[in-house]
Amino acid sequence: MKVVEIFTPRVEKLKNFLSKKELQNILILSDANIFYLTGFYGNKSGSLLLIMDDSWYLLVSLIYLEQAKKSVQIKNLNIICCKNDKFIKLTEILEDYKIRSIGIEGNNINFSDFCRLKKMLSGQGKRLIDCSGIVEKSRSVKDQSEISNIKNACKITDRVFKSIVRTGAAAVNKLSEAELSLKIEELLVKSKSEGKSFDTVVAYGKNSSMPHHFPQNIKSKDGIILMDFGCRYNNYCSDMTRTVFIGDRKKCNKFKKIYDIVLKAQIAAIENCREGITCSQLDGKARKFVDSKGFGDNFGHGLGHGVGLEVHEEPKINMESKTVLRQNMVITIEPGIYIEGFGGIRIEDMVIVGKNKCEVLYSSTKKFIVLD
Amino acid sequence: MKVVEIFTPRVEKLKNFLSKKELQNILILSDANIFYLTGFYGNKSGSLLLIMDDSWYLLVSLIYLEQAKKSVQIKNLNIICCKNDKFIKLTEILEDYKIRSIGIEGNNINFSDFCRLKKMLSGQGKRLIDCSGIVEKSRSVKDQSEISNIKNACKITDRVFKSIVRTGAAAVNKLSEAELSLKIEELLVKSKSEGKSFDTVVAYGKNSSMPHHFPQNIKSKDGIILMDFGCRYNNYCSDMTRTVFIGDRKKCNKFKKIYDIVLKAQIAAIENCREGITCSQLDGKARKFVDSKGFGDNFGHGLGHGVGLEVHEEPKINMESKTVLRQNMVITIEPGIYIEGFGGIRIEDMVIVGKNKCEVLYSSTKKFIVLD
Numbered sequence: 001m002k003v004v005e006i007f008t009p010r011v012e013k014l015k016n017f018l019s020k021k022e023l024q025n026i027l028i029l030s031d032a033n034i035f036y037l038t039g040f041y042g043n044k045s046g047s048l049l050l051i052m053d054d055s056w057y058l059l060v061s062l063i064y065l066e067q068a069k070k071s072v073q074i075k076n077l078n079i080i081c082c083k084n085d086k087f088i089k090l091t092e093i094l095e096d097y098k099i100r101s102i103g104i105e106g107n108n109i110n111f112s113d114f115c116r117l118k119k120m121l122s123g124q125g126k127r128l129i130d131c132s133g134i135v136e137k138s139r140s141v142k143d144q145s146e147i148s149n150i151k152n153a154c155k156i157t158d159r160v161f162k163s164i165v166r167t168g169a170a171a172v173n174k175l176s177e178a179e180l181s182l183k184i185e186e187l188l189v190k191s192k193s194e195g196k197s198f199d200t201v202v203a204y205g206k207n208s209s210m211p212h213h214f215p216q217n218i219k220s221k222d223g224i225i226l227m228d229f230g231c232r233y234n235n236y237c238s239d240m241t242r243t244v245f246i247g248d249r250k251k252c253n254k255f256k257k258i259y260d261i262v263l264k265a266q267i268a269a270i271e272n273c274r275e276g277i278t279c280s281q282l283d284g285k286a287r288k289f290v291d292s293k294g295f296g297d298n299f300g301h302g303l304g305h306g307v308g309l310e311v312h313e314e315p316k317i318n319m320e321s322k323t324v325l326r327q328n329m330v331i332t333i334e335p336g337i338y339i340e341g342f343g344g345i346r347i348e349d350m351v352i353v354g355k356n357k358c359e360v361l362y363s364s365t366k367k368f369i370v371l372d
Numbered sequence: 373m374k375v376v377e378i379f380t381p382r383v384e385k386l387k388n389f390l391s392k393k394e395l396q397n398i399l400i401l402s403d404a405n406i407f408y409l410t411g412f413y414g415n416k417s418g419s420l421l422l423i424m425d426d427s428w429y430l431l432v433s434l435i436y437l438e439q440a441k442k443s444v445q446i447k448n449l450n451i452i453c454c455k456n457d458k459f460i461k462l463t464e465i466l467e468d469y470k471i472r473s474i475g476i477e478g479n480n481i482n483f484s485d486f487c488r489l490k491k492m493l494s495g496q497g498k499r500l501i502d503c504s505g506i507v508e509k510s511r512s513v514k515d516q517s518e519i520s521n522i523k524n525a526c527k528i529t530d531r532v533f534k535s536i537v538r539t540g541a542a543a544v545n546k547l548s549e550a551e552l553s554l555k556i557e558e559l560l561v562k563s564k565s566e567g568k569s570f571d572t573v574v575a576y577g578k579n580s581s582m583p584h585h586f587p588q589n590i591k592s593k594d595g596i597i598l599m600d601f602g603c604r605y606n607n608y609c610s611d612m613t614r615t616v617f618i619g620d621r622k623k624c625n626k627f628k629k630i631y632d633i634v635l636k637a638q639i640a641a642i643e644n645c646r647e648g649i650t651c652s653q654l655d656g657k658a659r660k661f662v663d664s665k666g667f668g669d670n671f672g673h674g675l676g677h678g679v680g681l682e683v684h685e686e687p688k689i690n691m692e693s694k695t696v697l698r699q700n701m702v703i704t705i706e707p708g709i710y711i712e713g714f715g716g717i718r719i720e721d722m723v724i725v726g727k728n729k730c731e732v733l734y735s736s737t738k739k740f741i742v743l744d
Binding site: 042043045056061062063064065066067083084085104107108109110111112113114115130132178179182185186189190192194195199209210212213214215217269300301319320338339 | 414415417433434435436437438439450455456457476478479480481482483484485486487502504550551557558561562564567568571581582583584585586587589671672691692710712
């Protein structure tokens with residue numbers, strides 16, 4: 001797929017949406033959305049992309065100018081270098097346009113900044129129209145180039161998990177949570193990814209009951225080793241969780257009952273994941289099973305989330321979301337059971353939604369593993 | 373310093389500010405601000421802290437409940453577990469209060485969420501008052517416990533830089549940008565920090581002209597090795613940049629002229645850094661020198677920024693900021709010169725602002741180093 005072919009349908013989709021809202025323009029503020037539309041990823045750069053009917057403007061700080069010039073993939077984009085406040089430059093550009101309304105990503109600008117920009121533009125008789133989530137919605141369905149990048153990120157992640165399992169109990173026993181998380185990140189980089197897609201979670205023993213536990217300098221494992229990690233490949237993310245066990249096999253067996261419930265819940269969701277089902281229905285497939293076993297209150301998060309340029313993106317797979325799954329959405333399926341003072345078990349795969357089923361993107365085993 | 377003694381003055385300061393605005397309450401949304409006031413750091417947890425005149429409420433998702441219960445350091449805080457939308461629970465709590473105005477951190481909520489909450493509360497006849505930046509301003513002046521944590525983070529950072537220099541040219545030559553950045557992060561963790569405070573920048577050769585370059589799988593160094601990194605210690609950050617050189621000593625000497633300009637500019641700023649000077653004046657001390665040597669256009673960012681619970685926080689040290697430096701502010705001083713196709717050089721220290729001078733928190737050399 002050529003570069004231009006990637007961007008053309010994205011831009012068309014955006015323009016269609018805007019025309020439905022009777023808008024000819026929009027201000028994009030999210031770094032990931034700017035990348036999706038232009039090829040420039042200025043992580044936390046505060047860049048602005050102003051899309052007008054006839055011309056596009058990318059406003060960047062001087063320190064991102066070289067990167068922007070090298071990475072922008074679309075023609076006729078005006079790259080504007082801003083020494084100071086980008087809103088001032090934006091207002092100057094807009095002065096030449098006789099328009100009354102400008103779309104804006106209200107979900108990607110804080111309230112104080114919104115008020116400041118609104119005031120600056122009111123002098124020109126222009127008002128801002130909240131168009132939250134348009135590009136995010138478009139990003140939720142992946143094209144072939146995106147799927148290819150995500151598959152590569154998942155392959156690397158798979159390989160790293162397998163390598164950790166092969167490392168064996170003796171070597172893992174020597175590592176603290178923080179050291180094992182570092183080991184994982186080292187393997188991700190050495191496998192030619194661009195590094196981790198989020199802060200690696202490694203939780204030993206009872207710490208695993210906290211789903212977002214931050215790895216500590218402790219080595220005592222008490223059975224459970226929960227690992228939640230992922231990498232980036234051409235800016236696209238992977239996300240995987242596996243829970244394995246270490247130590248005396250008989251003692252580890254006390255975790256098997258919970259493990260099997262989580263695994264069956266996960267498989268139930270995977271088997272029902274296809275185009276047409278709503279996110280809340282899919283969440284329900286796993287949740288009802290966990291509930292039926294008496295652990296409903298211990299499954300304290302949604303079933304999953306979309307993954308792409310961001311590790312958490314649309315759609316959210318939870319009890320409330322009425323979003324309907326569509327072909328080529330890429331999501332995680334990750335039920336978990338967390339018991340304070342006992343530990344937590346989570347199993348997470350990434351899948352591509354298909355017409356009649358889904359494709360699981362990992363080949364790593366989900367069997368109950370006690371490290372040898 | 374006891375735990376209670378840490379939090380009491382922070383809360384007093386906040387209450388004083390609110391009373392000036394004739395408010396008795398405020399909604400805090402930033403994770404760092406919630407930690408500063410309670411001891412709970414739910415990174416990207418979407419937690420809410422509602423501070424009312426008579427009682428405090430911390431609203432967290434189920435998956436952060438255990439962590440919140442374990443880490444909250446102040447008495448009489450009601451920890452509320454939210455299974456679903458936290459704004460619904462917040463609205464229910466506020467229903468019992470006969471108040472008309474609620475302060476809110478407008479800089480820490482996006483415009484769409486603000487509108488949604490505003491609508492929910494308008495039914496109770498309550499309105500939101502933007503109180504952006506109060507806690508951030510309070511955080512900009514550090515207390516003794518914060519300074520102690522920051523100093524520890526800086527000590528670890530110092531040690532890691534020295535260790536990289538000791539590693540020597542032969543070993544560094546074998547590492548790609550991505551591998552050297554990983555090596556730095558490994559040393560940070562092994563030195564008992566909580567890991568990096570931001571994504572490590574390692575830029576070789578011409579790549580260094582992009583101040584936010586993302587480390588690649590390339591090994592060719594062409595003289596320059598720019599390293600910008602830091603760690604966390606008890607949640608407090610460090611941030612350091614050093615530019616060193618590798619390869620033929622004669623070839624490296626072509627960078628010495630630029631290096632000396634950056635270093636002299638940095639020292640000029642350090643010598644003028646004290647309570648009472650404005651941020652723009654301090655920025656000017658370095659910028660005027662760089663300008664006088666003809667490289668003003670190549671110094672494309674502010675002189676520095678505050679560092680604490682976040683690696684970039686108040687105050688911003690740039691050409692526009694009228695903020696006056698105060699004793700016990702902790703800031704970076706980091707001029708740089710970036711030349712496309714040639715490379716970039718930046719030297720960054722962290723300092724504590726004092727009454728009559730500042731204390732530099734690193735002991736790592738700033739001499740022109742060619743790795744042996």
